[in-house]
Amino acid sequence: MTRLSGIRPPRPLIAAAVVSVCLALIPLAYLIVRVVSAGPEKILSSLLRARTWETTVTSLALMLVVVIGCLVIAIPAAALVTRSNLPGRRMWLTVLALPLAIPSYVAAYAWIAEFPAMTGFWAAALILIAVSYPYVLLPVAAALRTADPAIEEVARSLGRSPFAAFRSTTLPQALPAAAAGSLLVALYVLSDFGAVSLFRVDAFTRVIYASYRASFDRTSAAVLASILVLLALILVFAERKFRGKSLQYRTSSGTQRFASLVHLTRRTRILGLVFVTSIVIIAIGVPVVSLVLRLSEGSRRTLDVFELLGATINSAGAAAAGAVIAVALALPIGLLTARFRSAWSTGTESAAFAGHALPGVVIGLSLVFLTINTVPFLYQTLFTLAFAYAVLFLPKSIGATRTSIAAVPPVLEQTARTLGRNPFSAWTQTTLRIAWPGIAAGGLLVLLTAMKELPATLMLRPTGFDTLATELWSRTEIAAYGAGAPYALALIALAAIPAFALSMFISRERRQVGTDQDDRTDSSVLDTVGA
């Protein structure tokens, strides 16, 4: 990663980044407004409740279990599909990425429908692991593919067994990617309400919701949400520390090779297949089969195909618009942090992540607060909804943008300058042109998450604008699971498209790879998911 240290970023870039950052900070600003208006007495009483801390501990424990579970599942699975001769491994990688398309509340509903006795901490942990392990799997798979095989070969020559060599050399190279993915998972678990409420885990988000639902109390809810922000900041900081400590092992500057595949014995091949098959059954099979069963269960309402189609189009459109805005907002921030690192730019990124642990209802209210007080004519328009998605999921896009831009050597841009390009066209024709698949991958991640979003959608959508998520909600609200099933299935199918595209970035065919900078470009594309 080359930085143009000491060179002042151009003013328009700073201006654009400042605007993006301010927008990313909206949820935090809202929390501050609410917390300040709460007054010290209320803050104290919210913080001093035993239940606040009991549920915090529960949430942290759940987070820990889910993160460990994701690592335990995702790392071997990633190794199997990238570094072994597992039959159909490219297909497996794609299929293993698909749970990204399943919202936690849908997975939880589906499992409860089949196994009503499922409840509590471990049930929630299982479902959260099942829907979030791809956040670790994809970046780790990418890192394993691009890890320098020379180091592993040296370890082999020093007497390590293939497995020991892999564990002691290649695996450490994938750890930063695993850490980045774990951060997303951890923040996701902290902010999740769907799975924990359905499995009746006394998690922290339930206390926040109880504040709204039981007492319509915005201020103490905000105080409680601030705890989540604090936890998120600690996690972001820890991940950054870890990333800083771990070394990048690329040593050779010559042509990159890809490590040879580990040849599985008959027994290990069967074990491997059983392993990935079980993951797929738990994460995709059960929810989808359960929903299909609900379909056939019937309902007093007949399915309106046009309504379903309209909701599908709305979901895709709003989420796509959100992804486009997110990419646009992330570009200046990502560019600034990749090329001109400073305390300021790192702080910005952390702040954007901090909001990521907030439950959707808090983010939704913060945008209600902002739009109604600044641009009331935009309130509850498609623009605001798309914009909300962008703000909600901006960190995903910033990370992707930063890593893919950082991977493009600035010398390309400079060379373009000497060949007569002004700064902007030099940038678009080299850096942006090379980095954009990675940037687009970040956009895909926003797209896919935005499709599944519910609480902010309910608050900010234009009146009468129904998405798959809202239609599903309105049916499950009244226990019409049969009527909801087509919407849940359509939502999964729709979100599967960007999930599939994301996995394609990693599993696509690689030909002979040449120059050093090109390798870096490539790996960055793959890193983006976890970044």
Next chain:
Amino acid sequence: MTSVELAGISAGYGSTPVLVDLNLQVDSGEFVAVLGSSGSGKTTLLRVLAGFLKPTAGSVSFGNMMVSGPGEWVSPEHRHVGIVPQEGALFPHLDVLRNVGFGLDRSAASAQRVDEVLEMVGMAGFAAARPQELSGGQQQRVALARALAPRPEVLLLDEPFSALDAGMRSMLRAEVRELLTRIGTTTVLVTHDQEEALSIADRVAVMRDGSLVQVAAPAMLYQDPADLSVARFIGEAVELRAMWNGSDSVDTSLGPVAVRGGEAGASGPVIAVLRPEQLVVVDPRPVGDAPARGGTGTVRSVSYHGHDSLLQVRLATGEDIAVRVPGESEIAPGASVRVLVTGAANVYPA
């Protein structure tokens, strides 16, 4: 083609100065190599020339036009400089044709120019290849073609050969030199490889800690280094401790040696610097009754280089020196030798 002048340039990153009051004049069509170890500021100098970094003081002129100076700034895209970065830095998303044509408009003349420069660098027929498919040397050729295509006023080479293997390096180096002489481009090369600098440049500028310590033709630099560290940096130095009284010869452990130059005003304890090829090894026994010249010592090791061999000799005084002898010499380690000096030495304060 144009001349290049850097006058009083200071530049740096943030509060860290890298270049300090640097002056350099490159004549039109001249090839100057800036030689320095890593961290000496040579890449910064290149960035100042290309316009990637604004100096904090001083001016840069191309011919009569000031491109950087008080109140003057010409951005990189308007400087008409060509640059060949380390490892080529070809645009990985473009094929060779588009890489080379990047600095040209889309006219027919441009297409012709692309063919012409590809021909020039010996890469005709590779227009459709992608950078990944080329070897390191081929990538460098294309990078050179890309830089030359828009007919730059000044060509900047940033360690362009360092990533290549030895054979490819010297071959490409010679070819590039020949090509640039033919088209007469004013060229600045930065490198840390003294052999490269000496072999390719009209003049070599030795850089240290952000300043130029000596700018001279390669032979001059080799024969008359400005100070001891330059002497050590350029080629192999034989250092002999001695006392000098300012006269035209100095007494060393190899006998009296004529003083050619060195750092003015050095008298008292000095180090006399010779080059290995100025030493001759002879049989240690005295010939006839002529007084014994030179000094005696023992050969500690011999490294064979084909055309010659390098002997490490420990003198009777305990000093270690390197001596170059013809390749067919049969001197073995342990042999006693007498070392004679031909020519003159440079003296520097000890």
Next chain:
Amino acid sequence: MFRITRRAALAAAALLAASTMLTACSSGESGASDEPADGLVVYSGRSEELVGPLFAQFTAETGIPVEARYGDTAELAAQMIEEGDATPAQVYFAQDAGALGAVSADGLLAQLPEETVNQVPANYRSADGTWVGVSGRARVIAYDGEQLNADQVPTSIFDLTDPKWKSQVAIAPTNASFQSFVTALRVTDGDDVAREWLAGLVANDVQKFEKNGLILDAVNSGQVQLGLINHYYWYEKAAEVGADAMRAQISFTAPADPGSLVNVAGVGITTPAAESDNARTFVEWMLSPTAQQYFVDETNEYPVIESIAASDGLPPLSSLRGPDIELAELADLPGTLAMLEDVGLL
């Protein structure tokens, strides 16, 4: 390598572009309904599935188009409070009285015309005339018909703390109708009794759920034997899967028992729409025989107008606890919340 990257990325870009355009089109279509002639904006905490047809009927009869914004009752309340006077909502249609009270307490609900609210018994509307109940629902005990016979089901909520129901009772402590019921219990039997009963539930390992619907699902699957819910959830579920397929059944507690409190869903007009004729027409119409009959037939709720009879399967409203207590008196929600928190249910 790059070609494939490029293809995948191009496909992604095309998808983005296409969907953006589609959205533009679809929002263009709905743009027509953005500016209806004097449309009425309703924030509805009741689901579209339940009340959408009712709104359509209203539009058909009065010619006033309804722009309904569906959401969770409590979250809509939070949203309205956040919106303040700038709220686009003209009418708030809430699942329960508590949410209406909270929005009203923030000064966001306007006074309703007296002749409108007076049609409804005083115990089903707010004392200050800012909201009025439009349909009633009774608290019932849902039970697992496979494990229990009807006569085994407790007839009083006080039996639920009996050790024989250990881990077999489900409640939704964050749900407004449960909280209203606790408040009622406090009003009728005193704080000590209420607290003791709640503590007894906790000691009996009461199962906590997020909503009534989830309790019913749990009972229907045999996960718990008993659950405290609103009666109409059962009818909704039965309508969805067929009454014969229902494993869960419901039972009303004995007439004098606080377990069969009647709560209401209600409407209020927001302050910015205080003078809106359309909003007033809407509230008035919700109390019309057409609308009241709709609640009876479609949602199996109790009508709040005397001229309309409840459906046959339901015990008469007069036999339930409702008449003794005015819902508007159930204002001490903070006290109830503090008590729930105290015993560890919140």
